[in-house]
Amino acid sequence: MATPISKKKIEQLPIEPYGAMRDDLRTGDLVFCSGSYYFSKAIQKFTHSVWSHVGMIYRDPTLKRVFILESETLIGVRLAPLSKYLKDYHGKNIPYKGNMVIARVHPPVDEKKLNHAISYGMDELTKPYDNFEILRIGFRILFNISRRSRDRKYICSELVYECFDRIGVPFHLRDEYVSPDDIWQDDQVQQQYRIL
Numbered sequence: 001m002a003t004p005i006s007k008k009k010i011e012q013l014p015i016e017p018y019g020a021m022r023d024d025l026r027t028g029d030l031v032f033c034s035g036s037y038y039f040s041k042a043i044q045k046f047t048h049s050v051w052s053h054v055g056m057i058y059r060d061p062t063l064k065r066v067f068i069l070e071s072e073t074l075i076g077v078r079l080a081p082l083s084k085y086l087k088d089y090h091g092k093n094i095p096y097k098g099n100m101v102i103a104r105v106h107p108p109v110d111e112k113k114l115n116h117a118i119s120y121g122m123d124e125l126t127k128p129y130d131n132f133e134i135l136r137i138g139f140r141i142l143f144n145i146s147r148r149s150r151d152r153k154y155i156c157s158e159l160v161y162e163c164f165d166r167i168g169v170p171f172h173l174r175d176e177y178v179s180p181d182d183i184w185q186d187d188q189v190q191q192q193y194r195i196l
Helices: 007-012 018-024 038-047 081-089 111-123 133-143 154-163 179-183
Strands: 032-033 054-058 065-072 076-081 098-105 190-193
Touching: 007 065, 007 098, 018 081, 018 190, 032 038, 032 065, 032 179, 054 111, 054 154, 054 179, 065 081, 065 111, 065 154, 076 081, 133 179
Parallel strands: none
Antiparallel strands: 032 054, 032 098, 054 065, 065 076, 098 190
C-alpha cells in the first residue's frame, strides 16, 4: 500500500533520471503528480492531499515511446509523451512544476488486461475534462452529498479508476468520489520512484 505522504517526504525521495528509468516503466504504471500550479493547489485543498493529478503509463512497442494517458484540465482525455512533462510541459520549454512519483499495481496485472485498460482509455480520447467536478467534490465533502451519476466527462482520477475497473482491478474508494489520493492509498498501489 502506498501510504499517505507529505510534500516534504516526496521531496526527500531520491530523484531517478528519466533516461535511466525509462526502460523500467511499464504499461499500467501510475504517474502521480504534486503540482505547484494554482489549479493543482485547489485540487490538493479540496481533496486534502498532496496529489493533484494521476495518469497511466502506456509503452508503445511499435513507436518505442512512453506516453501518459490522462485527463488534463481544459483539454480532456489525451495521450502525451511522458518526456514532454520533463522538458516542455504545455509547450513552454520548461519542465512540469512539481513532483512526479511512479507507482505500480501489485500483484502484477496481466499485460493483456493492461492493454485492454489502455484501449478503453484510448476509446475515451478527446472526451472533455470535467472542469466542474472538483467544485462538485468540494460541495459533496462540505454537505455530505452522495456521488453524482456517471457521465462521459473525466477528471484524471476518474479516467484511471475506470480503466482499471474495466479489467477487474477496482481501486477502493474512501468516499463517494475518486481522487488521486484514493488511488495512491489503495492496497494494490506500491510506490516505485520519483522522476524529474
